[in-house]
Amino acid sequence: MPQQQCGFRDAKVKKIYLDHVSSKPIHPRVLEFAKGYLKHGYGNPSSLYSVGLEAKRILEDARIKLAELINGENENSIIFTASATEANNLAIRGTALRNVSKGREVAASTIEHISVLNPMKELQKNGFTLNLIPVDSMGVVDLAKLDEVLTKNTTVTSIMYANNEIGTIEPIREISTTVHDKGLYLHVDATAAAGYIPIDVKADGIDLLTLSSNDLYGPQGAGALYVKPGIKLQPILLGGGQERGLRSGTENLFAVAGMGEAARMAKDEMAQEARRLKGMRDKLIEEIVTIEGAYLTGDPTQRLPHHASFRFEHIEGESILLNMDMYNIQVSTGSACSSKTLEPSHVLLAIGLKHEEAHGSMVLTLGRSNNMEEIPTIVKAVKETVERLRKLSPLSNKGVM
Amino acid sequence: MAQIGYSKKVMEHFMNPRNVGTIKDPDGYGKVGNPVCGDLMEMFIKVKDDVITDMKFKTFGCGSAIATSSMVTELAKGMHVDEAMKITRNDVASELDGLPPQKMHCSNLAADALHEAIKDYKGKKKSPERGSKQQKEDTRKDSKQ
Numbered sequence: 001m002p003q004q005q006c007g008f009r010d011a012k013v014k015k016i017y018l019d020h021v022s023s024k025p026i027h028p029r030v031l032e033f034a035k036g037y038l039k040h041g042y043g044n045p046s047s048l049y050s051v052g053l054e055a056k057r058i059l060e061d062a063r064i065k066l067a068e069l070i071n072g073e074n075e076n077s078i079i080f081t082a083s084a085t086e087a088n089n090l091a092i093r094g095t096a097l098r099n100v101s102k103g104r105e106v107a108a109s110t111i112e113h114i115s116v117l118n119p120m121k122e123l124q125k126n127g128f129t130l131n132l133i134p135v136d137s138m139g140v141v142d143l144a145k146l147d148e149v150l151t152k153n154t155t156v157t158s159i160m161y162a163n164n165e166i167g168t169i170e171p172i173r174e175i176s177t178t179v180h181d182k183g184l185y186l187h188v189d190a191t192a193a194a195g196y197i198p199i200d201v202k203a204d205g206i207d208l209l210t211l212s213s214n215d216l217y218g219p220q221g222a223g224a225l226y227v228k229p230g231i232k233l234q235p236i237l238l239g240g241g242q243e244r245g246l247r248s249g250t251e252n253l254f255a256v257a258g259m260g261e262a263a264r265m266a267k268d269e270m271a272q273e274a275r276r277l278k279g280m281r282d283k284l285i286e287e288i289v290t291i292e293g294a295y296l297t298g299d300p301t302q303r304l305p306h307h308a309s310f311r312f313e314h315i316e317g318e319s320i321l322l323n324m325d326m327y328n329i330q331v332s333t334g335s336a337c338s339s340k341t342l343e344p345s346h347v348l349l350a351i352g353l354k355h356e357e358a359h360g361s362m363v364l365t366l367g368r369s370n371n372m373e374e375i376p377t378i379v380k381a382v383k384e385t386v387e388r389l390r391k392l393s394p395l396s397n398k399g400v401m
Numbered sequence: 402m403a404q405i406g407y408s409k410k411v412m413e414h415f416m417n418p419r420n421v422g423t424i425k426d427p428d429g430y431g432k433v434g435n436p437v438c439g440d441l442m443e444m445f446i447k448v449k450d451d452v453i454t455d456m457k458f459k460t461f462g463c464g465s466a467i468a469t470s471s472m473v474t475e476l477a478k479g480m481h482v483d484e485a486m487k488i489t490r491n492d493v494a495s496e497l498d499g500l501p502p503q504k505m506h507c508s509n510l511a512a513d514a515l516h517e518a519i520k521d522y523k524g525k526k527k528s529p530e531r532g533s534k535q536q537k538e539d540t541r542k543d544s545k546q
Contacts, residue, residue, distance in 0.1 A: 323416075
């Protein structure tokens, strides 16, 4: 442990940021590209004078870059929003409400992000039937159950491309086959997956797909929804009719331009960067699971290349997070104590962990700033953290309880 | 402004907790919380002439669970047991320069654990031969460490 005078981390210790799934620094090249629009990009893309037309050109350029990242049919299939949360809301509420004549059933996996689950629950309160699809202990959606519960009245089924808390990649193509065989539309939240694994909405059979700017190293304040041509949605924000009437409100030109550039970079550099991250991830997992009472959460192979998530027996996740921060290493946890609801992560419970097991979780997500030389430092900090907290803990395998 | 995160004092106690450990044959033992809820505390006290002479704790839980455990041992050590019974959750929190609001309810159990240990001590004093169930648990655990 670094020398601690008053318990606060030594500013001289180099920061190792391992919470890229929560937030990412904007990439310097993205910032360089977009910063001019922050200063000069005040034209309203809806205005016909020259300044407005320039803004419109920037917007359409970003749209093309996003469509290219996911192999969308054309740039018109991209709707900009202010966040991935908004895109998820638009996808679910917009599709369900626009298609009530076809049915009043919706479905989602139990490990979806809360910005998918909460709009679904809101629909349920308003008379829709919500079917939650369970996952196995690795977090993989139960395809047989999906096949069983979907009906021709299920207008929107939402399954994430990969899970942000346990890193598991879902079998989207098989899911798509089932959804289109039994139900109507498939929405895929690709917030955690985009930029790390190739996404092809046409080959994968995806009708609606959510993207986040910041998760691609773009600025915060932008998200996007891919909508397959021909699918009708009801807007959730009404006003001036921007974004083909689906999302009123003047576009955030800086964030959208940055998101476009981030998408271009992600497409160009994904294969190489994923390989680099996977090497580090595998080394981290290999070392950390040697700690007694340490377990990987999520699928060991069908897994995001930058994602290493664990649980540790007899210690609590918020303590792990605080203790790791003393080494100037930032991690996240699904523990109840670090959540607003004081409930442990619904994802960890959905993969069958008991409450007391879910409390001891730690999520490490690697990014562009990390390198292989940091791995021994990280592993040492994890080992010392677990050892220290276990010495404080009344729990052990021999059991106090 | 609302408090953001933990105070320096909480972090200081979290990083350097006082009086961690167990006491063999304690005069009082208290256990509160539950690992299912994410917090479990054990308090051990040694008492002479109704004054707490030594005190140790073990805690499973978040930053404030550990810091409040440490703080309560500092507050109660050297105190008459009747005085120590008056230590409240709020006392512990304010000695730590406050806790975030959501932590006031769930993880400020340290004062409760102390009170349980004192009740155990008083119970044993009344019927010294019997020895509490909790103490037996403790002895069992101690012998395994």
